[in-house]
Amino acid sequence: MLSFTEENYLKTIYHLSDSGLKSVLTNEIAEAIQTKPASVTDMVKKLAIKNLISYEKYYGVKITRQGKTEALNIIRKHRLWETFLVEKLGFNWGEVHEVAEQLEHIQSPLLIEKLDEFLGFPSADPHGHPIPDKNGKFKVARQIPLAEAIGKKVVARAVKNSSPAFLDYLSKIGVYIGATLQVIDKMDFDGSLEIQIDAKKKVYISKEASENILVTE
Amino acid sequence: MLSFTEENYLKTIYHLSDSGLKSVLTNEIAEAIQTKPASVTDMVKKLAIKNLISYEKYYGVKITRQGKTEALNIIRKHRLWETFLVEKLGFNWGEVHEVAEQLEHIQSPLLIEKLDEFLGFPSADPHGHPIPDKNGKFKVARQIPLAEAIGKKVVARAVKNSSPAFLDYLSKIGVYIGATLQVIDKMDFDGSLEIQIDAKKKVYISKEASENILVTE
DNA sequence: TTATTTTTTTAGAGTAATCTAAACTTTTTA
């Protein structure tokens, strides 16, 4: 069984590797986990011995199939808990991540099975991120940033950045997962967009913001 | 903030001290926590420095007011989670303790507030044990063991022993919290009782069992 | 009240995770 710390490293490596595609460097992990590169080197060796990642000195790590399975299970738990917190307990979508960071480490397959059922087997969390099933499978939707949907009428499906600050901002202006967004105009000056939400309210959003809202046509 | 380990020691000391009444010896703690007396001595010194217990070398520890507050908060979380697992997720009352042992350490006052509300501010957990409110207050019910209710008609209110084995046994014979129990006869031979459950089923239960069912008249 | 047994503490060491500082390797620059 993995320790709390090992689980956090593994999950972080999975995310940084773009779901296991690229290899990940020591400094990136240190930055993401808020620790020192020397500590990362130590932990990375431990995970390599356990066959969760492959490690080539000075060239970073790649996650193994086994590591991916473990990482996806942690992510599954994280996202199910976030869904629970919003759907059942009435949390805002910006308040759930910190708590889910703790809850994701609870060890009880039965609990997760029952929680999944209680939530009605959701396929995405409050941020629009897919929830892997118990075999680690999930649908990869082809979503594009709102920034690339000029002139189109689209539906908000997920956020790329899930910082509380960004999520609070979205709530404030009225953007939510499932909202219909129409990009009315793009400013040449700074790339900001004028959008219409649900064929009602019109607002201006920054280029930065428009790159962090993922939509489908 | 207390560590996972410190929280477990404190909660154990609270329980062993009969809610803070008696002082608790090193060996008892070691036994309860499944560790060695030498380790307990170390931890006990740490908790004393933090003013959560008072420690007199060779004579055991007493929990302080501050320690009691901390312990009651952990117990509150434990029991709220147990209630959630049974009421909302459909766990059996014998399956919840292990999971609650993990969940009780999640740090988020907001989560507990919202969970409490979601559950309808329950006053007792699935085993009939009182749930302290956010100020650590709870009602102490005067309950007696079924063993002392010979000839009377009483209501099952709590279990004294909450081992899965005992709880499974109770479920099997049809005893549950809230059930009406009538003690029909007591065997002089071994102290076992013949009882009637909800004015229907009659069963024999051992003296041991009858001492671990708490009832009110 | 002295000796024996039981309980508790201390001493010294081990594991997991972390850090700083120094050494080493790779990458970039000139």
Add this chain to the structure above:
DNA sequence: TAAAAAGTTTAGATTACTCTAAAAAAATAA
């Protein structure tokens, strides 16, 4: 392609928690 810079690893410590074995204190028995 040699020097400088950036990134990574190693060495050696530190903290939290745990253990075994030995020493010390308290409780019990003779």
